Amino acid sequence: MDQQEKRLIKKVKKGDQQAFAELVERYKNSVFAICLRMVGNAQEAEDLSQEAFIRAYNHIDQYDHERKFSTWLFRIATNLSIDFLRRRKSNISLDAVVPGTEGLSLNAMLPDQTEQPEELAVRKETEEMVQNEIKKLPEKYRSAVVLKYIEDLSLKEISEIMDIPVGTVKTRIHRGREMLRKMMMAGGGDRA
Amino acid sequence: MSCTNKKYLSLMNKVLDEEATEREKHELYEHLDSCNECRVHFNELTYSTELLRRLAHPQLSAAFTKSVLDQLPAEKRHVILRWGSRHPVLTAVAICAVPMSLVVIGARHQTRDKNDYVLVNVSGDQT
16 A cells, blocks of 8 residues: 555544545545446445445544555445345345446446447447346355456455455355356346 | 366366466366367356456546535534644644744844833933
8 A cells, every 4th residue: 555545544534534535536436346346236336335435434443554445445345235235135036127227338338439339339238248147146256256357356355355265265256257157158148 | 068177177267367377277278279168168258257357447426526525424623623633742832832922022122122222322422
């Protein structure tokens, strides 16, 4: 962790909200990406991301400065997403289509404006397909896969975020990868 | 897959985890050359992870940060007080500086008054 970040966190511990704003700017897109791929819905992911940052601020005293701040923050975001999924699971049936997934791909398309409409449509369709398959993974595999492939984190970092041994992280990634492969190959267009 | 050798499946995972040695990689690729089934399996795994990697990373706007800040509990103490508790020595110096400077200025005035008086006296002598 760089020195500037350490200084920011010191300020936050003393209640400096402007310093906290800088941390939010640094990590908001990563936190959002994790939540988005965990829950599959842009609006819900944004709400969860906000909640993650608010929690981080309120519990900053519990942050151990010997560890990476991002590890601690991603852990809050992952846990909140999992809690959210469990709550949702108890509310609606597993196979129900979750509304609002269209919005996320639209958002995702914004950065690249040189694409032709057909390419855009194909990419959007692929995104939806992949997101739908991720959504079918059991939570514990899903979080390991998301942290590995969306955030490109090392196995060690993932093990710290999820608080499980590296060996278990590997097993979860292997199983998750295998499940995704099967689902994607089973027609690819299978939309639950 | 019906290729009964589980060894290659674990090699595939090692390669995908980027933890395989050169020798292990070589061993796997050599096997893939001869085993169609494993080759397809490995390509499918690579393809699925590539799709995951290519998922977009949408950017959140500045409104997000503002909204987070708006939801934080109000800052407990005033900015000046917070600064004060963070730099106790400087604060003490700053507080002492006010009476100290008054004393210094006052003392200067007094010496100048005396000097004026002396000057007046001197000029008085001359007349």
